[in-house]
Each structure stands twice: as C-alpha cells, then as structure tokens.
Amino acid sequence: MPFTDAELTYLSGQLLGRLATSHPDGTLQVNPVGFRYNSGTGTIDIAGHGMSRSRKFRNVAANGRVAFVIDDLASVDPWQPRMLEIRGHGEAIAEPADSAYAATAPAGLDGAIIRVRPERVISFNINGPVGDPTSRRVHGRDYAQPLETS
C-alpha cells in the first residue's frame, strides 16, 4: 500500500493533478488532469476528453514514463505548499476493465485512461503538522536514500 490514510484523504480532496510525460525524442510535457485513486489496483487512474488520441497517452504507450503531482498552498505567508508526488510506471489503457472511471465515466470521456503505478511517493505537509520537518515522507524503492524531495 503506497499511501497513508492522510495521503488518501488529500488525494480525494483535490480536483486536479499534473502529469508529466516524455515524448519519444525526450521532450517533456506536463498537463493538468482529472484523476481518481483506484483502491482495487492501488493506482492513480487519469482520464480526459480525447484521451486515447492525446499526445500524453501516446507518450505513455511508447515509454511508460510518468510523474504525477497534486499540491496546494496550505499558507501563502509563510509559504507552505503541500505536495504529494508520485513517480512510477505508466500504462496507456484504451479499454480498462477495472478503472475507477469505468462505471461512472463523465460524459465526453472516451474511456481510455493513463494508469500510474506508484514506485516512489514523496509527500510533505500532509502526514504531519504543516511546516514541521516530520511531515515529510518518502515511500518506495529509494526509501533508504537521503531525501531529495524537490
């Protein structure tokens, strides 16, 4: 289970995330996206208008490279962003059978999703008091390494 209860609560309260993908030539792009946490698969499922024809969908199909972040400002003064960043492997799925979107897809979506399988989850100001160093958390394959959260 890659997420804590506090991280799941935070995920469920945010309307937009931002997804980074990589073109085959290495050019990066980053897009605001709607998303849902899929408790059955432990993944972030991302849908959107014209998803299956989008460049980001084709990027993920080509190389599986993704990073996803949700964040907001808990406070502007002092400057206190909250963040949940998810790095991992992306799958471009044209017709998902087990998507959080499958049963309740909003009108206009074509059914395709990008699925993000978390391998490393980095959060701060979510699992503890805002501004407190203990609120930083890194989960995943690089857990034992020094924190490099930004």
Next chain:
Amino acid sequence: MPFTDAELTYLSGQLLGRLATSHPDGTLQVNPVGFRYNSGTGTIDIAGHGMSRSRKFRNVAANGRVAFVIDDLASVDPWQPRMLEIRGHGEAIAEPADSAYAATAPAGLDGAIIRVRPERVISFNINGPVGDPTSRRVHGRDYAQPLETS
C-alpha cells in the same frame, strides 16, 4: 515575444506552477514551484528553498529538459480548466545576474534559479472566452502542426 498580454496577465496572477524535469536515467519528476516572468529575458525564472542542491536543479544542469505548466479551474461544472503550458530549454543558473529574483529574493532562497526558455507555448481558455474553441492558442516551433494540446 512568446506570450500574449492575456497570457502575461494569467502568469502574474498564479502563485504556483509545476515543473517537469528528467533524471539522467529517464525517470521523470514534477514539482510545484514558485516562479516569475522575467520580462528582460523573456523567460520563466524558478526559485526555491535549497534550489542549487535540489534534484530538479541537477536534472536541468544535466540535460536541459523541462516543461512547465500553470493552470486552474475556471469552472468545475462544466469542467473548464485554464492552462498555459511552456515547453522549452532549461538552464540551471547558480548565480543569475539578470533574474527577476535577484533584487527581491525572499528570505531562505539560495539565489539559484532554473530558467525556462520558451520554445512552444500552448494555452487554452486564456486568450478567449472560456469553453470557446477560439481560446486555444499554440505559439512556437510547431505552430504549423495540428494542435495536440493534451
């Protein structure tokens, strides 16, 4: 000049952007960042606490790959995100002489910046009525190609 007046107004009104970078091994990351438009250089200048020691700074120093986006929701129902995405070349500058941050750096910043030189700018719902197809705009080297904005 890569930006329209409407895009510059939008840039000046948003507190956070999200920056995608690429590790030397191809792993992507994406982070919320504070930024300023630098009218002298026509670039987006990004600063942050511990910038010069951050992984994203080293990523940019290693390969110059960046994508940057600012966005918000003009309306939730109907779903109307506004977006300004900037793809281009990134520079990791330890001691910028011409940064928008140089004269007025907030406390805690170490002076280093990531500078994003726009090569392609994609916006929607900024340069026209929200929800209107004419509000989409693509500026830059791929201007003549079909729009692939997402």
